[in-house]
Amino acid sequence: xxxxxxxxxxxxxxxxxxxxxxxxxxxxxxxxxxxxxxxxxxxxxxxxxxxxxxxxxxxxxxxxxxxxxxxxxxxxxxxxxxxxxxxxxxxxxxxxxxxxxxxxxxxxxxxxxxxxxxxxxxxxxxxxxxxxxxxxxxxxxxxxxxxxxxxxxxxxxxxxxxxxxxxxxxxxxxxxxxxxxxxxxxxxxxxxxxxxxxxxxxxxxxxxxxxxxxxxxxxxxxxxxxxxxxxxxxxxxxxxxxxxxxxxxxxxxxxxxxxxxxxxxxxxxxxxxxxxxxxxxxxxxxxxxxxxxxxxxxxxxxxxxxxxxxxxxxxxxxxxxxxxxxxxxxxxxxxxxxxxxxxxxxxxxxxxxxxxxxxxxxxxxxxxxxxxxxxxxxxxxxxxxxxxxxxxxxxxxxxxxxxxxxxxxxxxxxxxxxxxxxxxxxxxxxxxxxxxxxxxxxxxxxxxxxxxxxxxxxxxxxxxxxxxxxxxxxxxxxxxxxxxxxxxxxxxxxxxxxxxxxxxxxxxxxxxxxxxxxxxxxxxxxxxxxxxxxxxxxxxxxxxxxxxxxxxxxxxxxxxxxxxxxxxxxxxxxxxxxxxxxxxx
Numbered sequence: 193x194x195x196x197x198x199x200x201x202x203x204x205x206x207x208x209x210x211x212x213x214x215x216x217x218x219x220x221x222x223x224x225x226x227x228x229x230x231x232x233x234x235x236x237x238x239x240x241x242x243x244x245x246x247x248x249x250x251x252x253x254x255x256x257x258x259x260x261x262x263x264x265x266x267x268x269x270x271x272x273x274x275x276x277x278x279x280x281x282x283x284x285x286x287x288x289x290x291x292x293x294x295x296x297x298x299x300x301x302x303x304x305x306x307x308x309x310x311x312x313x314x315x316x317x318x319x320x321x322x323x324x325x326x327x328x329x330x331x332x333x334x335x336x337x338x339x340x341x342x343x344x345x346x347x348x349x350x351x352x353x354x355x356x357x358x359x360x361x362x363x364x365x366x367x368x369x370x371x372x373x374x375x376x377x378x379x380x381x382x383x384x385x386x387x388x389x390x391x392x393x394x395x396x397x398x399x400x401x402x403x404x405x406x407x408x409x410x411x412x413x414x415x416x417x418x419x420x421x422x423x424x425x426x427x428x429x430x431x432x433x434x435x436x437x438x439x440x441x442x443x444x445x446x447x448x449x450x451x452x453x454x455x456x457x458x459x460x461x462x463x464x465x466x467x468x469x470x471x472x473x474x475x476x477x478x479x480x481x482x483x484x485x486x487x488x489x490x491x492x493x494x495x496x497x498x499x500x501x502x503x504x505x506x507x508x509x510x511x512x513x514x515x516x517x518x519x520x521x522x523x524x525x526x527x528x529x530x531x532x533x534x535x536x537x538x539x540x541x542x543x544x545x546x547x548x549x550x551x552x553x554x555x556x557x558x559x560x561x562x563x564x565x566x567x568x569x570x571x572x573x574x575x576x577x578x579x580x581x582x583x584x585x586x587x588x589x590x591x592x593x594x595x596x597x598x599x600x601x602x603x604x605x606x607x608x609x610x611x612x613x614x615x616x617x618x619x620x621x622x623x624x625x626x627x628x629x630x631x632x633x634x635x636x637x638x639x640x641x642x643x644x645x646x647x648x649x650x651x652x653x654x655x656x657x658x659x660x661x662x663x664x665x666x667x668x669x670x671x672x673x674x675x676x677x678x679x680x681x682x683x684x685x686x687x688x689x690x691x692x693x694x695x696x697x698x699x700x701x702x703x704x705x706x707x708x709x710x711x712x713x714x715x716x717x718x719x720x721x722x723x724x725x726x727x728x729x730x731x732x733x734x735x736x737x738x739x740x741x742x743x744x745x746x747x748x749x750x751x752x753x754x755x756x757x758x759x760x761x762x763x764x765x766x767x768x769x770x771x772x773x774x775x776x777x
Contacts, residue, residue, distance in 0.1 A: 194468040203248035206300035210275040212239045217268050227356040228253040247299025256305040265321040266314030275302035280748040282675045283648050285764045294770035295469050324348045334572050339579040347556050349373050349424035364590040366537025373424045378433040380553035386413040410444040435459050456483050474529035478522040485521035488618040515541045527599040531681040540589040544582045551578030600684030602639045609635035645751035650675045651744045653727040656706040665695035667706040746773050
């Protein structure tokens, strides 16, 4: 399935750096890490590039003065832009953006500093996308500021108005999952619709006794979930959540237990059949870890017939158990992928998740029901109250001492041991399940013994990082900022590039020499046994070991251990369809 899927999404990748005219149709609008509006374009046209070599899609961040431009779905736009192929892992074994872009059919990424021009307004195509954007604008007109942007993200999946400062606070408090339309939102929505329809039947016993009220409620909830999936843009996390909800509701229609580990397994198989690459994504791993753990814990509570205290206290107890179990199940995967732990995340979720379920989602459902009659204001007002509270909690908790702690990047085998042990504990019956603790101990030990690379070199030769007793020393205070940030995060330290570059200046001995700039490289002199990294092609005939752009084109990023042994991104990832060196095989 993985081979079929990777072949099915095959599309051209730009093979060189490009600057010139770019034309395309807007099919997605979001925001980049630099807080710039970002467009995804299809029907791409580039100057002097053959049709068969044109990327199927490309993504462009809008910099400079774009005040006059208001992106609309389906508009055909033109601009002068800098484009390049999707970049590979910033270090050997790291996250492979080339693979991620391949399955999104992104053949180029870049930016523009020039004004974007609309050369052809939108036609009748992309109706769902246009509806989403119009709904988002309508919501933001009725709810000002960050709460309005949050409401638009929750109700339509449009996150283009969310600023990076808000996103950082949500991440620092482990509340970012409330922003992405995922299992929590889909579950609340389906539950609210199911409860509303069931409650309506309960008010008329004569009808409820003649009709299968439970099954009709399940159909209504499934229809509402399908509509939510379409309006939200169908992101991978949303599709995954919809599949899990659909499996539960169909099980209800078939008189089977809706919530069980079998239902979770069926949902996982459907998702992996549709998108095998999802297995490697943090969203898939965290979603199914949380769901599996929650189903297992509450099934154990149900089978053992444990009471959760008096009736008036049970909702609070269930919330505490749910947040604790889900947080514990997802924490290792979150730490492994994002290299940080939100130390006050449980507190933030306990204060926010109930509000999400009692105000935000019901308010959104109410607004959707009343919108055809012009009465959506009441529902949006209720949702805005909850969202303002959640944003306040995120701001307050993120300012507490030690809100974030850095975590070192583990080797991939750690998550394999971790997952195997956790699944053994969950699936095995009786005391034998305790044997699953052994792989968990192995995973913890291997993680604690992680040894970060001694030297890291970016895939352009523009940045070098050397590990010192005080932390990684970086060869530049500016430039290659994304690479520097990822290296430092993978080291498990909360530092910045400028601070780390000071260590480089203080070093008296260098295991590698970094030479930058056209003139410096042209005058380069080196001796046998020395390793030199350059960002330009050096003179021929030098006797030292050279790492230059010509080398990086076939290796990607590079790491060097203390014995001088080189490991490349190609060594660890192999040659896949999405790599520039794939045709070398």
